[in-house]
Amino acid sequence: MVTVLLFISGVLFVAIGVVVSIALHEVGHLLPAKLFNVRVSRYMIGFGPTIWSRKKGETEYGFKAIPAGGYVAMIGMYPPNPVDGSVRPSSTGMFQTLATEARSLAHEDVRPEDSNRVFYRLPVWKKIIIMLGGPAMNLLIGIVLTGVLLMGFGSAQATTTLSQVSACQVAYGQPEPADHSTCTKTPAAAAGLLPGDVIKTFDGRAVTNWTTLTEWIRASAGKSVQMSYQRGGETITTAITPVLTARPVVDANGNAKVDADGKPETVSAGFIGMGPTSALVPESAAAVLPAVGNNIAQIGGVVFHLPQKLVGVAQAAFSSQPRDPNGPISVVGVGRVAGEVASMEQVPLSSRIATLIGLMAGVNLALFVFNLIPLLPLDGGHVLGALYEGARRTVAKLFKKKDPGAFDIAKMLPVTYVAASLLMVMGALLIYADIVKPVNLFG
Structure with a gap:
């Protein structure tokens, strides 16, 4: 009974840690957005139906039913229709319709007095800071937890x-x-x-x-x-x-x-x-950043070889092959590992706590790396769009041409939907594999 309760405590530790990490990631977007006077209409943890919310000032804060992420809704994420300045359909084409609907949603909360508080009017450098705020928060959490691990508990x-x-x-x-x-x-x-x-x-x-x-x-x-x-x-x-x-x-x-x-x-x-x-x-503070750097490099290697790794996960999930212990796992797999660690009664409590802290540090560094992938809907995709906008404005200025204005990232929505679908398939595969063929880290 005690072992079961310890296992559950480890799973809950990861569940709460992931929710807090997501919440702070979104705070990383929220704070610079408000600093740059962008009106933020909603700050939500999770997706789906709202189970609780409260409005403070001009922003609604709340929790959704499915705790699988979060979002900060900033008004005017996409510029108006580039043809007539409206947010209404200008074409019946499928891709144009998708883009137009997205513009409509982005402008549905825009009031006449908000014309200078929309996201798309921001300078490129401010857009980049807002979009990098989330990953930067996960990096900061990872550094802090690694510091607690190395300096407080030791390696x-x-x-x-x-x-x-x-x-x-x-x-x-x-x-x-x-x-x-x-x-x-x-x-x-x-x-x-x-x-x-x-x-x-x-x-x-x-x-x-x-x-x-x-x-x-x-x-x-x-x-x-x-x-x-x-x-x-x-x-x-x-x-x-x-x-x-x-x-x-x-x-x-x-x-x-x-x-x-x-x-x-x-x-x-x-x-x-x-x-x-x-x-x-215990180690000195000088060991923290190199340890974080090594962790990021290892995670980056997994992300870089992700298609190959996912093929291996699929083969293991549907055959007798073992899982690669260095391959990707879902939050379900992380929770299982945490439960196993917490239930190891033969291991000193301090060592179990240290392992759980290290696990959450790794989760946050993984969120940092993953969100920098330059694909929409990830933060890296928005950063890439802002960089492209800055580049074409610079070129126009050099050749003394008319300012092309804000880049209409809504045009990339077809790519976004494809990427989002692939991410959902990847998540489903990893969760399935973590249930039927979990990674064995402890023999």
């Missing part, structure tokens, strides 16, 4: 205390055999090392961290070296000879690298068959 770092000693020598990526009596012992097992031993020296050099020790071991294949370790109150010295075998290639963060096919990259190096314990070690 998990390998110590020089052993957590495990492998009994058998096996090829990298292969499991140990059930019967240890017939296998070739690892150098660590042959030397009598046990979990809980603390490595003190290796080849006459003091061991201060696991990363350096690993480098020394990898460089000592086939060489007999003296190694000392502490067990209880006793220091023991033994001779050990690392064996040459395939080992994973790791990056600066200690993560195994993979090739273009998703297979681990390996290199021949020394190996003795032991693993470290980990501990949370």
Whole structure:
């Protein structure tokens, strides 16, 4: 019963965190819009029927029934009909009708006194600031949460205390055999090392961290070296000879690298068959931004290869193939992971809280990256439209031509509907996959 309640608490943590993140994202649009005197008619969290709202000043604030996003409604998002300045249909073509209807909606709340408070009349730089306000808010949340995680709780770092000693020598990526009596012992097992031993020296050099020790071991294949370790109150010295075998290639963060096919990259190096314990070690403020940058780079890689990743998700969802643990997941998958983390009663509470905070930091950084994709209806698409408007106005000015005016982004609505449909299909696929074939992060 306790485990179930802990699982539910983890899911609720993510659900509330996502809603708050969405709300603050929209605040990121709302504040600069009001600063630049654009009239904001509605600030809503969710979509569909309104379940609660209250009007304060000229803006209605509220919650919708479907908490799958949010929006800030600014009057005059699209300019009037470029032909006659109206917002009524000037053509019966399907695309023109879509654009005209959008202009009508954008101007339905415009009053005569609001002529200078419509969005489309803003300078390009103000439009960009408003549209980048939402992603910038998610970035700020991600930085703050990463700071809380690294400076308050610390990052998990390998110590020089052993957590495990492998009994058998096996090829990298292969499991140990059930019967240890017939296998070739690892150098660590042959030397009598046990979990809980603390490595003190290796080849006459003091061991201060696991990363350096690993480098020394990898460089000592086939060489007999003296190694000392502490067990209880006793220091023991033994001779050990690392064996040459395939080992994973790791990056600066200690993560195994993979090739273009998703297979681990390996290199021949020394190996003795032991693993470290980990501990949370608080870091300085200087570590926060590099950590955020690394996280954004990883998320950007997933987004860049999103079509390929989605094919893999679809194949896994409708077959016996496993999910890629580094692939995209939906908010349902994030909630499931949070529930699993919260219910791990054998893990210290501080470590579980730290993991949940890191999870929400990752969600916000993912929202930051995803919303910068230059496609409507995402914020990046609006930014691209503003940049195009600025570019064509600059060109017109250079060639002393008439100012072309605001770019009618309503013309891009067919592309918007296609992109929105694809986003909904993507979301449905990820939710389905997270239900029938969830990502397994904990073995």
